[in-house]
Amino acid sequence: MYLLVALFFTFSEAAFAQDKVDLEMVHKIKNEGIGNSQIQDLSFHLTDYLGPRLSGSSNLKNAREWTAEKFKEWGLSNVRIDSYGDFGRGWDVKKSYIAMKDPYYAQVIGYPKAWTDGTDGLVESEVTLLEITSEEDFDKYRGKLKGKVVITPANLNSDPAFEAEASRLTDEQLEARKTVSIGGGGGRYTPEMLAQLRAQRALDQKLTQFLLEEGVALRLTGTRGNFGTVFHTRAGSFSTDKLPTVPEMEIASEHHGRIYRLLKNGYPVKIEAEIQVEWLDDDYKGYNVLAEIPGTDKNLKPELVLLGGHLDSWHAGTGGNDNAAGVVVMMEAIRILKALDYQPKRTIRIALWGEEEQGLFGSRGYVQKYVADRNSKEKKAEWDKISAYYNLDNGSGKIRGIYLEGNDMLVPIFEKWFEPFHTMGAKTITTRNTGSTDHVAFDAVGVPGFQFIQDPIDYGRGYHTNMDVYERMQFPDMTQAAVIIASMVYHTAERAEKLPRKAWK
Amino acid sequence: MYLLVALFFTFSEAAFAQDKVDLEMVHKIKNEGIGNSQIQDLSFHLTDYLGPRLSGSSNLKNAREWTAEKFKEWGLSNVRIDSYGDFGRGWDVKKSYIAMKDPYYAQVIGYPKAWTDGTDGLVESEVTLLEITSEEDFDKYRGKLKGKVVITPANLNSDPAFEAEASRLTDEQLEARKTVSIGGGGGRYTPEMLAQLRAQRALDQKLTQFLLEEGVALRLTGTRGNFGTVFHTRAGSFSTDKLPTVPEMEIASEHHGRIYRLLKNGYPVKIEAEIQVEWLDDDYKGYNVLAEIPGTDKNLKPELVLLGGHLDSWHAGTGGNDNAAGVVVMMEAIRILKALDYQPKRTIRIALWGEEEQGLFGSRGYVQKYVADRNSKEKKAEWDKISAYYNLDNGSGKIRGIYLEGNDMLVPIFEKWFEPFHTMGAKTITTRNTGSTDHVAFDAVGVPGFQFIQDPIDYGRGYHTNMDVYERMQFPDMTQAAVIIASMVYHTAERAEKLPRKAWK
Structure with a gap:
């Protein structure tokens, strides 16, 4: 493994003289990013002030407007809230309350x-335990559930945490992340397992429909997570x-x-609960927030370096x-570059995506509108103009390296660009893929799109939860990330050539 | 350290032939405790079914009645709910709701x-941040708080958990727990620190009074704990x-x-909240639940072996x-002995204490009523009859040893009695003290009272919280504890002499 790295280094220095690191610019970026960090203030506004930013919600609209305003304040160009196409219905919670009344x-x-219907005022009802494992089980409950609260079993883990919930990647873990396995890794579903999954899914859908027909007042579901x-x-x-669903x-x-x-042991349980929601039917479109530092090189300024993250949340x-x-790290990265009064060769564009959590709507919509149609393979205006898209969406842990999505040609370039950040813990270049976020939309049409390797901290303990809040955010780590990304964006914008691409398969 | 232990063993075998372990009884106890464990069912009833058992509350009353009934069902004798004297006002929550309305x-x-007054219906109000560090600060708020919600700053930790939240004691930690330090361990308050603490306390009391006079509708306080x-x-x-207090x-x-x-940054916050409580003024007395397996030895049956834990909770x-x-472990221990149809020499009495969390009311009340007056040093009927009181109140982690509260004479006896449980992880006999629970009430009047060394698991993460529930309880650990305690109680009840005592200082 070390031998391999040494080999790349040699190769790099011979063939990519153009990929020399501009240490003076790195120095300026570090000074601005560490000395005048806006990370904490931006984090406060994105979380506490703007609140949860569910896809299509009023808060997400506010967040678009607030971030666009901030970009204008910083003097960025072409600030716009850009519709990528249709999303769907917005939904806001106006009230939510639940308590047990009996046995105490x-x-x-x-x-x-998310997107549940509200209750018809305050529901007060005994709870019925629904144990449905086959079609026949529906008959046990038919005609008995009108106005009732129901609950289904769940197999939830409550083991104590004998392992730390937060961690940083060790050198061994980082080294291991460079290895790429070839061929099937096992763990595939057998036909029997697939049939079982399909049967369960069909039963679940039938249950949803059944509860609606029965006029159930409220359905309660357990979730993973513990301690609240x-x-x-x-x-x-x-x-x-x-269609309407049971609240x-x-x-x-x-x-x-x-x-x-309590129910399983035969003790009655009574619940009182209320959900009030508001459906937003005035605008079904989805949006991204875009802003730029315009390119200044005669030939290169139509080309683009993109950086971004998703603005929506649960x-x-x-x-x-x-x-x-x-979002905060990417905003800070472009703020740093702008604050340095940097005039890039290529245009630098930040994109804050909408509706990522519901299926990468914002980034895929942007790609469809401006970059390429991934089905027909039709290329659009930006397809051959984007040098790279940099994404951050694995929490607030610092950057330890980058996933190259199988692009071997980038190894020597990124090895070089990461050199000044080895002392900040970032040095691992892997050709591995990583998934589940917006860079995938670009990679899918053959445009270089990247997600960084980040320290997990306690991301897995809280993401997608009621407790994914300001307190979870690691500000020093985010400062490091903003500095590194500003430098990556700078070097990408200044490079003589666009970054080398994989073939679009 | 090992040398010391070896010395005691030798001493023990010579001088305490009477403290031979009855392996046949140990075997029977293990069989009943492991084979017919009631731990899980008892745990369900104590938590899910009986609910929170705040001192003086309706649920605690229910818990007294339920446990007494269970003791009768098991055939225990002299089952009674025994008043130890006055406690105070009971208090039940009938409704509680709080949400932020603005900015979203x-x-x-x-x-x-606990014991707060309720609100006057649903409170809807902007929140005022109170920053009061000296007497003069009150003037800033005077006349402005009527009907308002107020919040005070707090310095709460939200660092990620890089250490595991649950653990078991290692051999090294257990060994270290045997060492006893002599003399002051430092960490005492300086006169300046004491003066500062007193000043802060006076300011806090003034604030409480001020908020009441101002007619504040609701006060919000942060607590330690995180993730909900x-x-x-x-x-x-x-x-x-x-006197009345602000809700x-x-x-x-x-x-x-x-x-x-939000407030500190100048953004208004609006809260809606409601608290309904019920004060229970029909009975100010506090109670313990007592039950027995009567002694059968002509001479020894007036003597007592006590075991217990506190029934109340937050x-x-x-x-x-x-x-x-x-409570469950102690109930199970006496159930095991009763199920074996064991006829003890001394009387075995279980005590489920009331109102421990508010200051050891139940155990201190019992001691005051039956054992001794710790101020006047007047001895009462049971003072010279109690051989030992065994307590369990450090969570549901298994027993790893016992604290002897400075009683050196007990080392060889308990070393012997723990021998059959070395293979279950329990072997550490320390003369150290441990505090903060009901054995202290007995130790304070010179009667042997003990708390066991227990694995912490994640006790510190959840005790005294909204998340101290059924899911936190480790049933296999509790089964081990019940077996060990049943054996300890057995050997104490059968021993020719009462356990040796320290002088009552």
Whole structure:
């Protein structure tokens, strides 16, 4: 492994003299990023001030307007809130309350599932435990559920945490991340497993329909997470032709467990609960926020270096690590470059994507509109203009390296560009892929798109939860990330050639 | 250290032939405890079914009745709910709700402080940040707080958990726990520090009075804990001559932080909240639940071996680790002995104490009533009859040893009695003291009272919180503890002599 690295270094210095690091600029970027950091103030505004930023919600609209205003304040050019096409129905929570009334009063930590319908005022009802494992089981409950609260079993883990919930990547882990395995890694579904999954899914859909027909007042679902942390999902769809669903709340695993065990042991449980929601039907479009430092080189200025992260979040925290962190770091990176009065050769564009959490809507919409159609393979105006898209969406842990998505040609270039940041812990260049976020939209059409390797800290403990908030964000780590990304963007913008590409398969 | 132990062993075998372990009885106890464990069912009933058991509350009354009934069902003798004297006012929560309305709707995880007054219906108000560090600061707010919600700053830690939250004691830690330090260990308060603490306390009391005079509608307080876990305290007093206080809620550190930061940055915050409580003024007495396996030896049957734990808990979880765990283990220990149809020489009495969390009321009341007056040093009927009191109140982690409270004479005896449990991880006999729970009431009057060394698991993460519930309880650990305690109680009940005592200083 070390031999391999040494080989690349030699290769790099011979063939990529153009990829020399501009240490004077790196020095300036570090000075501005560390000396005048806006990370903490931006983080406060993105989380506490703007609140949860669910796809299509009023808060997300506010966040678009606030970030666009901030870009204008910084003197960025071509600041615009750009529709990428259709998203669906917006949805705001106006009230949410749930408590157990019998066998004694007890508050329940619970949140409306995203895009659930509201309840018909305050629901007060005994809870029915639904144990449905086959079609026949529906008959046991038919005609008995009108106005009732129902709960389904869940297999939730409550083991104590004998391992630390937060960690940084060790040198060994980073080194291991460079290895690329060839061929199937096992773990695939057998036909029997697939059939079982399909059957369960069909039963789940039937249950949803059944509860609606029965006139159930409220459905309670347990989630993973513990000690009061609740992971979020959505209830049905945000699409404009969505059918009504039974109001549904996700409750803390401990409270789900308590209600489940009481019912299973034959003790009645009574719940009082209320959900008020507002559907936003005035605008079904989705948007990205875009802003630029215009290129100044006669030939290169139509070309682009993109950096970005997603502005939307789930709805019960304030999306601190997922992904106010990425948005703040990217905003700070472009702020640093602008504050240095840097005149790039290529145009630098920041993009704050909408609706990532519901399926990369913003970045895919942007690519579809400006870059290429990934189905027909039709290339559009920006396809051959984008040198790279840099993304940050794995929490607020510092950058330890970068995933190259199989692009071997980039190894020597990025090895070089990371050199000044070895002392900040960032040095691992891997050709591995990583998934699940907006760089995928670019990579899918053959345009270089990258996500960084980040220290996990306690990302897995809190992302997508009610507790993904300001307190989760690691400001010194984010400062490091902003400095590194500003430098990466600078070197990409100044490079004689666009970054080498993989073939678009 | 090992040399010392070896010395005691030799001494033990010579001088305490009477303290031979009865392996046949140990075998029977293990068989019953492991084979027919009631730990899980008892834990379910103590937590989920009976709910939070705050001192003086309706649920605690229910818990007394339920446990007494269970003792009768098991065939124990002299089952009684015994008043130890006065406690104070009972208090039940009937409703609790809090959410942020502005700058956007967001649920807040918050609980009424114990014994707070309720609000006057639903409070809807802007929040005022009170920053009071000296007498003069009151003037800034005077006349401006009527009907308002107020919040005070707090210095709450939100660092990620790079250390595991759950652990077991290592051999090294257990060995270290045997060492006893002589003399002052430093860390004492200087006169300046004491003066500062007194000044802060005076200011806090003035603030409480000020808020009442101003007619504040609700006070919000941050607590330690994170990720949705809230630690509890009480608002003012449960005493019958208690003055009214401003309604007060303890909220999750992250939600406290958000409201604080918004206000500090000049953004208005609006809260809606409601607390309904019920004061229980029909009975100010406090109670313990007592039950026995009567002694059968002509001479020894008036003597007692006591085992117990406290039945009360804080009010927003269900007191799983603190201290349903101890109650369940002690109940199971006496159940095991009764199930074996064991006829002890001395009388075995289980005591489930009331009101421990508010200052060891139950155990101190029992001692005062039956054992001795710790002020006048007047001895009462049971003072020279109790051989030992065994207590469990450090969570549900298994027993790793026992604290002897400075009683050197017990080392060889307990070394012997623990021998059959070395293979279950329990072997550490230390003369060290441990505090903060009911054995202290006995030790204070010169009667042997003991708390066991227990694996901490994640006790510190959740005790006294909304998340101290069924899920926190480690059933295999509790089974081990019940078996060991049953054996300890057996050997104490059968021993020719009462256990040797320290002088009552």
